[in-house]
Amino acid sequence: MFSFLNSIASASASVLNYDDLSYEELKEMTVFQRIKVHDWKLEYMTIGFTLAFIVLFKVGDYWNERKVTTFLNSQKELFLKNFAQFGVSPDATYIKDSSEAYSSYASGRENIAKVDITFKLKPRHNTFVWLLETGLSFFTESVNSPQDRVDIVITPSIAYDNFITAIVSKIGMNDYRKFNYFLSLTKTSDSDKIPESFVFMSEAAEFQEKTLTEPLREALKLESASFLRYIAFTDQAVEKPATLAGFQPQRRIIVSSHLVGGKQQLQQITDILAALFALVDDLASKKIEFKVEALRKIVKTREIEIAKFRKIEDEVKAEIKAEEDAKLKKEERDRVRKLSPAEQEKIEKKALEKQRKKAMKKQKVRM
Amino acid sequence: MNPAVTNIGIMLVMMQVSKKLDLEDPTILLYVRIAYLSCQAIALLVYLYTRIKVSSKNDLTTLKYVESPNAMAGETEPKAVVTTVKEYDLKQVDSLIRSVFTSLAMMGFMHVYMKYTNPLVMQSVSSVKSALEANIVKIHVFGTPASGDLKRPFKAAPGFLDALTGGSGAVATDKASIESAEVAGRGGIKEE
Numbered sequence: 097m098f099s100f101l102n103s104i105a106s107a108s109a110s111v112l113n114y115d116d117l118s119y120e121e122l123k124e125m126t127v128f129q130r131i132k133v134h135d136w137k138l139e140y141m142t143i144g145f146t147l148a149f150i151v152l153f154k155v156g157d158y159w160n161e162r163k164v165t166t167f168l169n170s171q172k173e174l175f176l177k178n179f180a181q182f183g184v185s186p187d188a189t190y191i192k193d194s195s196e197a198y199s200s201y202a203s204g205r206e207n208i209a210k211v212d213i214t215f216k217l218k219p220r221h222n223t224f225v226w227l228l229e230t231g232l233s234f235f236t237e238s239v240n241s242p243q244d245r246v247d248i249v250i251t252p253s254i255a256y257d258n259f260i261t262a263i264v265s266k267i268g269m270n271d272y273r274k275f276n277y278f279l280s281l282t283k284t285s286d287s288d289k290i291p292e293s294f295v296f297m298s299e300a301a302e303f304q305e306k307t308l309t310e311p312l313r314e315a316l317k318l319e320s321a322s323f324l325r326y327i328a329f330t331d332q333a334v335e336k337p338a339t340l341a342g343f344q345p346q347r348r349i350i351v352s353s354h355l356v357g358g359k360q361q362l363q364q365i366t367d368i369l370a371a372l373f374a375l376v377d378d379l380a381s382k383k384i385e386f387k388v389e390a391l392r393k394i395v396k397t398r399e400i401e402i403a404k405f406r407k408i409e410d411e412v413k414a415e416i417k418a419e420e421d422a423k424l425k426k427e428e429r430d431r432v433r434k435l436s437p438a439e440q441e442k443i444e445k446k447a448l449e450k451q452r453k454k455a456m457k458k459q460k461v462r463m
Numbered sequence: 464m465n466p467a468v469t470n471i472g473i474m475l476v477m478m479q480v481s482k483k484l485d486l487e488d489p490t491i492l493l494y495v496r497i498a499y500l501s502c503q504a505i506a507l508l509v510y511l512y513t514r515i516k517v518s519s520k521n522d523l524t525t526l527k528y529v530e531s532p533n534a535m536a537g538e539t540e541p542k543a544v545v546t547t548v549k550e551y552d553l554k555q556v557d558s559l560i561r562s563v564f565t566s567l568a569m570m571g572f573m574h575v576y577m578k579y580t581n582p583l584v585m586q587s588v589s590s591v592k593s594a595l596e597a598n599i600v601k602i603h604v605f606g607t608p609a610s611g612d613l614k615r616p617f618k619a620a621p622g623f624l625d626a627l628t629g630g631s632g633a634v635a636t637d638k639a640s641i642e643s644a645e646v647a648g649r650g651g652i653k654e655e
Contacts, residue, residue, distance in 0.1 A: 235561060240654070266523050270546045277651025284545045284645065286525055293523055295545075299646075336651030401648055 156220030180204025244355035261298030262328035293321030315367035
């Protein structure tokens with residue numbers, strides 16, 4: 097269509113140029129003739145860019161959705177085997193929150209209250225932002241390079257102890273510590289029980305050893321570290337709590353991974369999830385139990401963290417109080433200044449008297 | 464020899480060289496420009512080669528150290544870093560690559576906008592020199608063992624800003640400070 101319009105425009109442009117024609121000459125022409133001689137270059141460009149943007153948006157949007165559906169379909173079998181409900185409603189497996197954010201859900205299994213699956217993808221639908229973020233992330237640390245991510249949060253419905261332990265991929269582990277409050281409470285240690293591309297981050301060796309069940313150990317492969325970010329058992333928040341309520345324990349198991357599409361990689365994630373579901377059963381049946389000393393240590397570290405938070409809170413309060421006091425004092429001074437000289441003198445005398453009395457009292461004590 | 468001493472030596476020599484050169488002459492100017500750009504390209508290639516080497520070695524040994532707080536960013540407490548040798552090395556190389564681009568941008572401003580030519584002469588040799596003297600290049604390209612001064616984490620020479628802000632910019636690697644900083648719960652920054 098455009099080549100056709102273009103040929104008209106170029107043909108007529110060679111004959112007549114809109115800008116060269118006088119008002120009278122234009123007035124003579126019919127509307128159609130005027131359209132023919134008008135220079136439409138800017139309009140073509142605008143339409144062209146708009147269309148390109150729309151096409152890129154649609155392609156990126158579709159690409160992201162494909163990634164999500166591929167992942168969910170690969171895990172479907174496992175979830176249907178374990179849960180009464182997989183998906184946000186009987187006919188939808190996921191909700192599209194935006195072109196780069198999706199979420200899914202599963203519920204209805206013994207010992208597990210729910211599983212939340214959230215996807216955060218690269219802004220493929222917005223090509224310019226995507227390119228810009230990718231480029232900027234190399235030059236500044238304040239821009240994170242866009243990544244495809246899936247976080248699977250398993251919330252057990254059983255009572256078990258508070259503790260933090262995680263198996264973390266060595267690739268990017270410092271960032272995981274930086275962005276996860278609970279990981280920054282743990283000690284990092286290498287272990288020959290897991291592939292050397294992973295480390296344990298846990299509050300005590302007791303937890304990392306007992307939560308590494310046989311199926312979980314087998315599911316972890318050396319190359320999984322390239323996409324798996326971490327598998328974490330935690331009762332503390334991801335973001336550093338800003339209120340006292342934020343320290344309230346919330347036990348859950350988090351599997352965080354880059355969103356991959358390879359069959360083998362997806363199978364590894366399935367194996368890990370299956371191992372974790374079984375692990376929750378072991379926790380429920382008390383097959384996995386922890387030593388009392390280790391649990392006591394956890395209680396203590398939680399108390400220390402809360403005390404730290406309280407201390408900061410008190411400091412802030414003290415600062416606010418000091419500011420208010422200073423303000424009151426200033427107001428009082430201003431009030432006195434506005435009074436008549438005689439009254440000012442009276443107040444001054446009173447203050448002096450007070451001071452004198454205080455000094456005398458001190459002397460008496462010393463004597 | 465101490466790189467700082469040789470840097471001053473090179474600077475003095477290049478100052479004399481740039482005095483001898485007739486920088487008004489367009490042909491000489493062209494050669495100076497080509498020399499500058501090729502030196503930057505060589506430095507960049509050295510870094511990229513190092514980067515490839517680091518990636519292919521894939522050394523996943525865990526590396527822990529404690530960074531002293533960055534007063535400019537408003538930090539007050541030391542920060543534990545848990546990383547791998549590979550990731551540490553990549554970070555070092557990337558910051559060097561970034562510095563090549565920053566110096567290119569600076570030179571672009573000085574030369575194209577302000578019309579200075581002398582810095583072109585001075586910067587050309589020193590960029591290659593600093594590339595060959597970088598710790599990370601020494602380890603991966605020249606095969607110097609990573610011990611002594613080249614033991615990771617590298618000790619940065621105290622900079623001018625450190626004296627002003629009171630931070631030493633130093634890293635601690637002793638067991639006690641790592642253990643206390645590691646579990647201090649300083650993570651959990653809000654992610655975008």
